[in-house]
Amino acid sequence: MSTEEDDLAAAWGASLDDEGDADAVSAPAPDAAKVLNQAEIDSLLGFGGGAEETSRSGMERIIQSGLIAFERLPMLEIVFDRLVRLMSTTLRNFTSDNVEVSLDGMSSLRFGEYLDSIPLPAMMAVFKVDRWDNHGLLVVDSALIYSIVDVLLGGRRGTAAMRIEGRPYTTIERTLVERLVKVVLADLSAAFAPIAEVQFMFERLETNPRFGAISRLSNAVVLTRLRVDMEDRGGKIELLLPYATLEPVRELLLQQFMGEKFGRDSIWETHLAEELRDTDIALDVVLDEQTLPLSQMLSLQVGDHLTLAATPGAPVRLRCGDVAMFEGELGRRDQNMAVRIGRNLPRARRDAGAEEVAA
The missing domain is CATH 2.30.330.10 (SpoA-like)
Known part of the structure; x- marks a missing residue:
């Protein structure tokens, strides 16, 4: 038995010596530490060329990780879907034309990034949310502005609206766009009505993004792009709501469906109350x-009396x-x-x- 134990101890010692030699070979010297070259640094910061520019770099993912994704507010998508249906009807009555409104997409980004990406010329309508004590921004692009002016002033159908770039918008154009904005804001109030009673009130029109600032540049916002088509004419409406504006109804927007109540079933409560009455x-x-x-x-004893x-x-x-x-x-x-x-x-x-x- 002692011979077997000596053999096992010798084998174990040999294996430890082999591992120690392998570690000594594989371990790099302190001077040979890994240093990133210029190409790897550019790739990390998102400055690399080719197909790498199409994907988000590691640094961008770190910066954007603080944003609140609108997917975390399921009820918000239902609200904007309801807005699209309401706008399709009201804009047809407003323009007396065949209008189709579609949702191009929703995204979360920083307010400063959006201001830098607004396609000019455009009109920015600043509106106030009365009950929530905050503001929002509604941007109407140049194509839709000229299309609305052409439709409301009796332009012929089947012809594209004439665009004159490089000049300020006239009083008539601003007035007609203001009427359009008020119609959209009324529909937005109706879209939020099942969730909360709120009024979106028009404040002013701006053409310079600097004067349309309603939040800090680093604040997170949710951007909704709507496409308005009127036969051969149309354009885009972009609706921007800071997350600070939506904060008072955040708990309601977290619901998966309308009227969701966690831990409570009104049908069961009514049934229980009815059954209790018959008990x-x-x-x-x-x-x-x-x-x-x-x-x-x-x-x-049996027979005793208690008075x-x-x-x-x-x-x-x-x-x-x-x-x-x-x-x-x-x-x-x-x-x-x-x-x-x-x-x-x-x-x-x-x-x-x-x-x-x-x-």
């Missing part, structure tokens, strides 16, 4: 209460379990004892009666 309960009439010694109670202090017409209490519910008058009907309920006992009296019984 049979026993009421005990307390004719008298006496305190007797235990020795007297033990000496009671009760209750007399005909005396007030008695009716109890359900240990809770006093009513006070009535004792009497007789035919050959039976009867009680006529006189009044309900207040809750304080009920609790006092229950405490007396417990004592």
Whole structure:
């Protein structure tokens, strides 16, 4: 047995020596530490060329990780889907033309990034959310502005709206776009109505993104792009809501469906209440209460009499379990004892009666 143990110990020592040699070979010297070259640094920061530019770099993922994704607010998508359906109807009445509104997409980004990406020229409508005490931004692009002006002023169908770039918008154009914005904001209020009663009120029109700032540049916002098509004409509407604006209804926007209530089922509550009304309960009439010694109670025999202090017409209490519910008058009907309920006992009296019984 000792020979086998010596062999095992020798084999174990040899294996440890082999691992130590392998570590010594594979371990790099302190001077040979890995240093990133320029190409790897450019790739990390997102400056690499070719197909690498199409994918988000590691640094961009780190920066964007703080954004709140709109996918975490499922009810918000339902609200904007309802807005699309409402706008399709109201814009047809507004323009007396065949209008189709579609949702191009939703995204989360920083407010400063959006201001830098607004395609100019465009009109920016700043609106206030009264109940939530914050603001939002609605941007109408140049194509839709000229299309709305052309439609409302009687332009011929089948022809594209004439665009004159490089000039400021006229008073007529601003007035017509303001009417369009108010129609859209009214539909937005109606879209949020099932969730919360809120009013989106128009404040002003701006053409310079610097004057349309409604939030800090680093704040997160949710951007919704709507496409408005009127036969051969149309354009885009971009609706921007900071997450700070949506904060008062964030709990409601987290719902998976309309009217969701976590941990509560109103149907079951109604059913339980109806069944409780049909439940049979026993009421005990307390004719008298006496305190007797235990020795007297033990000496009671069949045929003994206990004299009760209750007399005909005396007030008695009716109890359900240990809770006093009513006070009535004792009497007789035919050959039976009867009680006529006189009044309900207040809750304080009920609790006092229950405490007396417990004592």
